[in-house]
Amino acid sequence: MTDTRTVTASAGEQTIAFAREFEAPASAVFRAHTDPDLLARWTGPRGTEVVMRHFDARSGGSWSYVVTGLGGEWAFHGSFHEVTEATRIVQTFEFEGDPGHPSLEVLTFTDLDGGRSRVDGLSLFLSVADRDAMLAGMDEGMDENFTRLDELIAAGGAV
């Protein structure tokens, strides 16, 4: 099953953990997260477009983009604390529409048998309330993003 995605968010904690498998090696899925042109092809709801303001995927770099379409505009920015090739991304994340609620996200990329891989994510929030607000909106969005990434992989676009 390529669409197996688990989310763990225990009551009263400030974290969200997820795991998702892909039909591509870790190096390709990592590239789809660090190449701004590839990231733009699977990020955001269908019918929107990602406009990169800047995107410098290296340890110490930073990023910012705007998702536009469907009558709206949603801007995000963050910093890359660590970018380790095909292995790990540690980044901050903030939605500019509701500033003052930054989060920290750790993504770990692991090769599986058969040319497949798994991404494990852990997001940390400043408060349980911040975590719960993100959780309320993320489930559908995360699934749609990852389905779009599956399609990009199937089309050979991420390799």
Added chain:
Amino acid sequence: MTDTRTVTASAGEQTIAFAREFEAPASAVFRAHTDPDLLARWTGPRGTEVVMRHFDARSGGSWSYVVTGLGGEWAFHGSFHEVTEATRIVQTFEFEGDPGHPSLEVLTFTDLDGGRSRVDGLSLFLSVADRDAMLAGMDEGMDENFTRLDELIAAGGAV
């Protein structure tokens, strides 16, 4: 009392909160956190020296320094997610001697009456274990740092 410092770290949580007052306005205490020459004058145990590798205190910038002396060397690095003049710093933090345990820190600078100010800090850790490990070592270090910052302020060095 200039040396009133509170630390809150409830059992089972992934955060450490602190508050500390200083005999200087928020703008001066903020500058002591964002000017690398000033930061180096109060960071680390007495008898050590801070060697900046780089320090770019702006939103999207990054920093790295080494504390040397007392027979040891301790390197740290992180990213500045947000640097808002005299108001707020949001940064990541990682000790290179024990990699893989990044944290996120929010520092808020608030002016008080009489030219004094308060710094409120909130640090987020990837796990309760990470938080507890930091807590075990930080109390004494934080007090010594802030006492050194008091001395820098009293000497007129932070203004």
